[in-house]
Amino acid sequence: MVIGKARFPLVLKHALDKATPASISDAFAVTGICPFNPDAVDKSQLVAASFEKYKQRSTDSDKDVVTTCTTCGSYARNPLVVHGLIPQELSDILMPPPVKPQPQKKSRRLVTEARLISGADMLQQLKEKEEEEIKKREGIERRKIELKEKRELKTKMEQEKKAKREQEKEERVKRREQQEEEKRQRKITREEQKQKRNKEREEKRKQKQKSTVHVAEHLAASFYACDVCGISGEADDEERGIAWYGCDKDCCQRWYHDD
Structure with a gap:
């Protein structure tokens, strides 16, 4: 079981709470550490050292070779089983954690032939290298300028779009105000026409009434x-x-x- 940093303090605290000075002393004594006693450990329980033969890779058979995946670091075969420390039945349970994949070493370029370089050749190589560095710097500067121009162009386009949106908004507001003004003028015109018609009707009614009264008076006087x-x-x-x-x-x- 792999215990992470988050759980290790809990496990350590539990162990420290259970430990006593007597148990600590007994542990050192049972293992033969203090006082030193080489015979404290039962050697019949030890497995004979068998790692020497795995230091040399067998060329005839790879059954004893322990290999790991270069991508995930997991073992192709359980090394505990290969070394004879556990039986095959426990290989799925007692599996060592994956190791960190080792990066592949880059192969060095092999020089197949030798050549004699004179001072002129060396100067020519240095000149070519210097020209390459100059071209490289010029390319970097050119890319910076292009990137700057692109950013300025993008900023300019955004500003133009923003100005266009503001102009369209102002035009919409003006059109709306103009429509409102036209609506008010039409309303005023309708009111004036209505008042004019009412006035004309009132004058006609008065004239008609006056004419009726005059006729009535004339009729009455003629009586x-x-x-x-x-x-x-x-x-x-x-x-x-x-x-x-x-x-x-x-x-x-x-x-x-x-x-």
């Missing part, structure tokens, strides 16, 4: 006739100073005027 001269009355007799006199009794119905 009167002088009992002496027989002249009928006019609607403007009172305005001209002509007064009419008559009896208020229904049985009489006779009228007279000044003239």
Whole structure:
């Protein structure tokens, strides 16, 4: 079982709580550490050392070779079984944790032939290397400039898009205000037309009423006739100073005027 850092303090605390000075001393004594006693361990329980033969890889058979995966680090065969420490039945239970995969070593370039380099050749190589470094730096600077130009172009495009959106927004606001103003003007115009029509109707009604009153007055005035001269009355007799006199009794119905 692999105990991680998160659980190790709990296990250690449990062990420290269970440990006593006497048990610690007994443990050192039983194992022969203190006091030193080489015969304290029963050698009949030890497995004979058998690792020497696995240091040399067999070329005839690979049954005794312990290999690991280069990717995940897991064992192809259980090394405890290979070394004879546990039986095959326990190989699925007592399996060592995977080891860290070893990086593959890069193969060195082999020089197949030798050559003599003169001072001129060395200078030529140094010049070529210097030119390559200059080209490399120029390429880096050029890429930086291109990246900067791309960023500036992107920023400019974003600003143009933002300005366009703001302009469109202002135009929409202006159109909305213009539509509202037109709507108010139409409403005012309708109100004025309505008032004008009402005024015209009122004037027509007054004229009609006035005409009706005039006709009624004329008819009423024409009803009167002088009992002496027989002249009928006019609607403007009172305005001209002509007064009419008559009896208020229904049985009489006779009228007279000044003239």
